[in-house]
Amino acid sequence: MSKDVIEEGQTQHHGKDYVDPPPAPLLDMAELTKWSFYRAVIAEFIATLLFLYVTVATVIGHKKLNAADNCDGVGILGIAWAFGGMIFVLVYCTAGISGGHINPAVTFGLFLARKVSLIRAVAYIIAQSLGAICGVGFVKAFMKHYYNLEGGGANFVQPGYNKGTALGAEIIGTFVLVYTVFSATDPKRSARDSHVPVLAPLPIGFAVFMVHLATIPITGTGINPARSFGAAVIYNKEKIWDDQWIFWVGPFVGALIAAIYHQFVLRAGAVKALGSFRSNPTN
Secondary structure, three states: OOHHHHHHHOOOOOOOOOOOOOOOOOOOHHHHHOHHHHHHHHHHHHHHHHHHHHHHHHHHHHHHHHHHOOOOOOHHHHHHHHHHHHHHHHHHHHOOOOOOOOOHHHHHHHHHOOOOOHHHHHHHHHHHHHHHHHHHHHHHHHOHHHHHHOHHHOOOOOOOOOHHHHHHHHHHHHHHHHHHHHHHOOHHHHHHOOOOOOOOHHHHHHHHHHHHHHHHHHHOOOOOHHHHHHHHHHHOOHHHHHHOOHHHHHHHHHHHHHHHHHHHHHOOHHHHHHOOOOOOOOO
16 A cells, blocks of 8 residues: 555556556655655554554444444444544545555555565654554544453454454454455556546555454454554553564464565565566466
8 A cells, every 4th residue: 555556557658568667765865855755655644643542542432332222322333433534534645645654564565565665664654653542542532431441442362362363363354454445556557457436545444344244243343553552551451461462463464475575476476586487477
């Protein structure tokens, strides 16, 4: 979902041919001299702040109402829609500025695929983490009593599940998300299926929605280290910190697997690098 990736759709087309953009430099010091870089970092901060504010407020509001009436509140389905819907909205709004990552795991996956430089990746992850802290801070300020009473919307391993299960759920859930990001922004797909319009934020938002339906009962659904970290910092309870590593290791491993699968299996990157095989452009 990086700006570089979004721009991949703007490639030269000759029939079904396509041109991959060059890989981003590992250390692009020139970025530090450009306003567009700082604008993108600010966009990531604000987008993650808004994401955490709306979604965590939805979680707290649901728990508050559900405690009074088991038939009230938005339910798990509503929470999943809140997360998926906000990702759709915010990716749509920021894709042309920062790429609309809004997630350190997405940034990490795109960095591994050489879609963003190391400097941009680190700056994005810091901005996302700070934005998440501020977003959850607003929730606590506006809903303090219920925020403390209902667990702060923090991620942790739910009763009845162990840490291994939780880690596996986070890995698979993040794989689904990052794999969707790569697929929705693939220039080869744009060239091959140019007759099929694809609004990239839509499948990405739906991926977040579907993963939440599957994993809310297990971990509350992280798949976004900034989301988990921001909630942990503001809620600041020992149990939350004990499980925090799961919500960094799982998403980063899931993003790594997605990057390898897309770049080196689906796109035959390893084979191309060896120069021993040339993909059929009609595939």
